[in-house]
Amino acid sequence: MLHVLRTEGARVLMRKLHRRLSNQALAAKGPPTLLRLAEPFTPIVFPDAAAPSISVIIPVQRSLRSIHHCLAALVHMETRTPFEVILAADLDDDRAWRLRRYPGVRLIQSAPGTTLPQRLNQAAQRTRSALIAFLSDDTQVQPGWLDTLVQTFAETADAGIIGSRLLYPDGRQHGLGWRIDAQGIPHPLGHLADPEHPACNYRRPVAACSLTALAIRADLFHQIGGFAPEATTPETLAIYLAQRVWEQGHRVYCQPLSRVVWFRTEDRQVPLDPTPLSYPLPLYRPSLSIPAQRLRVLVVDNYMITPDRESGSLRMLNLFLILQRLGYQVTFAAANLEAPQPYVAELQRQGCEVLYRPYVRSLADHLAKQGARYRLVILSRADAASQTIEAARRYCVGARIIFDTVDLHFLRESRLATLLGDRGMRLLAEARKRQELALMRQADLTWVVSEAERAILAAEAPDVPVQVVSNIHRIFGSANPPAARRDLLFIGAFSHPPNRDAVCFFCDQVMPIVRRYLPEVRFQVIGADPPPEILTRAGDGVELLGHVPDVAPFFANCRLSVAPLRYGAGVKGKINQSLAYGVPVVATSVAVEGMHLVNGESVLIADTPEGLAEAVIRLYQDDALWERLSQAGIEVMERHFSFDAAERTLRSALALETAG
Structure with a gap:
């Protein structure tokens, strides 16, 4: 708890405590809806469907x-x-x-x-x-x-x-x-x-x-x-x-x-x-x-995945879809066995078994009874892995156990400690590092999301087998030309501290410069549950949109997106998502780390307020530059972050034969 308090803040700590303790159970469907109509029967009128599905x-x-x-x-x-x-x-x-x-x-x-x-x-x-x-x-x-x-x-x-x-x-x-x-x-x-x-x-x-x-x-x-x-x-x-x-x-x-x-x-x-x-x-x-018996994989994450709210969940959902294509039956469990709707039903509809209370008392109990059925176990993020890996080792006999880091938590926390100059936070980052390295040595294989993080682990823990399984996205392409677009977009979950810091930094130090040259431009911010420090920055061209279930219209109409992160780790889904829609990005060097992006070719990179503002203004006014970055960004997505690229990576990571 102290770790979360120091690195993520009191508000996030309270939300996580509430989520763990409330443990939202599955909402029962209740009895069927039945009609009991009395005679004489009035003829039923059906709408005329000109083009029925x-x-x-x-x-x-x-x-x-x-x-x-x-x-x-x-x-x-x-x-x-x-x-x-x-x-x-x-x-x-x-x-x-x-x-x-x-x-x-x-x-x-x-x-x-x-x-x-x-x-x-x-x-x-x-x-x-x-x-x-x-x-x-x-x-x-x-x-x-x-x-x-x-x-x-x-x-x-x-x-x-x-x-x-x-x-x-x-x-x-x-x-x-x-x-x-x-x-x-x-x-x-x-x-x-x-x-x-x-x-x-x-x-x-x-x-x-x-x-x-x-x-x-x-x-x-x-x-x-x-x-x-x-x-x-x-x-x-x-x-x-x-x-x-x-x-x-x-x-x-x-x-x-x-x-x-x-x-x-x-x-x-x-x-x-x-x-x-x-x-x-x-x-x-x-x-x-007769359907062939499918290989079973158990995936455990901290909480129920919410693909419309945060990048890690979207990656996980798309990972499930690829595992299914490779012949696996996916079973998913949140570490606290919560079952919030509509997320449970969305997974079930797509063929994933979801474990929840009261049918599963604990993951350890489930693994003791049914662990032998799993051929593969993927433990996502350090906290979920630390709760589950011992039982998985004991009961999933013959299963391959993978620690999926999502991002290197110790790297993100170490960078925050450096940014703030906080010695106590640096000690917490060191503790997190010991935890993650220990989990890696208990697992059969560790997944990271970028070559940059694999290089860090090669130096820190050369004995640990590591493979890169990055973000996975559908590539939509650009819906509109640059002349039909306007405004700036940021998308990110505010439960993730780097996003809160990035929005505050951009509003305070970058937007005033941008508005001097582009007085009509708006900065639209998508993200659920903005905290007070974000809410106070609304106005003067800053629009807080909260949670938006369908972000496609915003990517179809915004001129560019920004990723002004000052610290963090992993691959940034907000950049992936923008590039997948053909929207160019202005970002910091931390934000584009490990993403195969080149400054001036597929992205614009700057780290100072002045540099970020200059890049935004330039991209906003130069249609030819916009077109070049848009096309190059889509090519990067297809090469490194598409479903086909991810399937090739997973086949290699799981030592599966290439499909003929």
């Missing part, structure tokens, strides 16, 4: 009451996704004339005697979207059902089919898809398991999903010929469809955050138990569609 096909099989409730739930599900609804019925179905009165619903009728797979295939031929969802008419979808499916397809390039979690009306879990054994016998997954348990709440590959609620890419559905005509039950329809999707090189996933209540009875009160599929499937080839 997904088509929802519902085979007409049950009573009008059941169908009406199913349609009403679709209207009430609070979706942002444009969709169309198609009802698939027989020509002689006496419910059809009633359903024609539902505005916005398309009714596709087939000849009498048409089988269920034929009827569904005919309806699918009439869709107008890139995705098709099949939904049973004895269901009620839950809020977010459709948005989650569509977003999961967008995030999961190899997904061919995505199925929803099925719930009983009382909230108990019905299932999470099927696994199929070597004899071709299907087994339901997750039946009656606790729906709040970490193991039941992340996207995962399955052999097949229930036809009750699944979605598929439309082009893939047509490519494989739709549903197999020889399948005679909804279960075999779904399983044979999944088999052909696997054969085409795509995966089948269950997405538990997409929830659907399945009634399976006309009285809508008592759910039936699932019929066990205890027979082999005659046409099923099990070797083709």
Whole structure:
């Protein structure tokens, strides 16, 4: 605690104490939202979607009451996704004339005697979207059902089919898809398991999903010929469809955050138990569609990652995505096992298991019980590593343990001590150095974010194996030319002391010079929870914007960004983020350390107030210089900080074979 107080301040100490002690638990989802509508039923009105993103096909099989409730739930599900609804019925179905009165619903009728797979295939031929969802008419979808499916397809390039979690009306879990054994016998997954348990709440590959609620890419559905005509039950329809999707090189996933209540009875009160599929499937080839067992990696960080708030979290999220591409199943835990939303759900939606209380009492307890399942353990930042590394060594037998420094804390703290001339702070930095070096020697491998930090460790601890795994960013490029841009931008978490110092320094010593020559320019500052010393500097061209969930519009319109850090360590995400959007940067030499940037070619560097102001004014007024720095910055990002660059680095760091 003294360490945090001296190096980060009382305000940060109080926030960290509150966060550790409050230990925000997972917010339970509660019972499903159910509609109970009285007759006579008023026809449901669906909005006309000129360009639907997904088509929802519902085979007409049950009573009008059941169908009406199913349609009403679709209207009430609070979706942002444009969709169309198609009802698939027989020509002689006496419910059809009633359903024609539902505005916005398309009714596709087939000849009498048409089988269920034929009827569904005919309806699918009439869709107008890139995705098709099949939904049973004895269901009620839950809020977010459709948005989650569509977003999961967008995030999961190899997904061919995505199925929803099925719930009983009382909230108990019905299932999470099927696994199929070597004899071709299907087994339901997750039946009656606790729906709040970490193991039941992340996207995962399955052999097949229930036809009750699944979605598929439309082009893939047509490519494989739709549903197999020889399948005679909804279960075999779904399983044979999944088999052909696997054969085409795509995966089948269950997405538990997409929830659907399945009634399976006309009285809508008592759910039936699932019929066990205890027979082999005659046409099923099990070797083709059983998902291979994935390698498991456990990642522990100080707190829940918040990618929209700080650079280290964004790096960690992108690291997870690359680990998944390399075949790892990621399990993440905050050292205090907190579970704040929406961050937990965002990780789960993208396929990461998240550990949290009360299901995990402590990380040591979890590792004692399940440590053997992990092949890789990544301990991020010194404090989380010091709490966990002993248990990881004891229980994760055979696992490779990596200490991910994020930045060298002792280097940052030593630089702060030098800046302030504080002997006591220097002693704390020395203590931090001993801690970090000890952790490095306990781990199998240490990750740093720059060659500059690897060089420091080569001198300080030549016996320690070190690899560089730097920041990871998507490259967006410039949205607007320089003439269409204005103002200066700074982005950074104020919980990080160097950012507070940088903003105060820039406001006090640099902006007055800049405003003398550019009186209309504004300095826009993005960062959550600005402390009092930042708040007092608002005005006179300084705009404090607080937390901004979507920063893209600011990078699209600002003329340049600044990184006036006077101390710190690691690679600065604020510079990466700006360069990824094609926005040139004016920065100090400390800020660009280890970033492969060259003064005058890909960045402008200065360390004095006068030098920083001159660089800002010059870049603000010179369009040709702006264009040159913008393009060079994007090239640096693609070469050193892109997903492809990070994947190459991780393959090397984890000694994986290069993909052929």
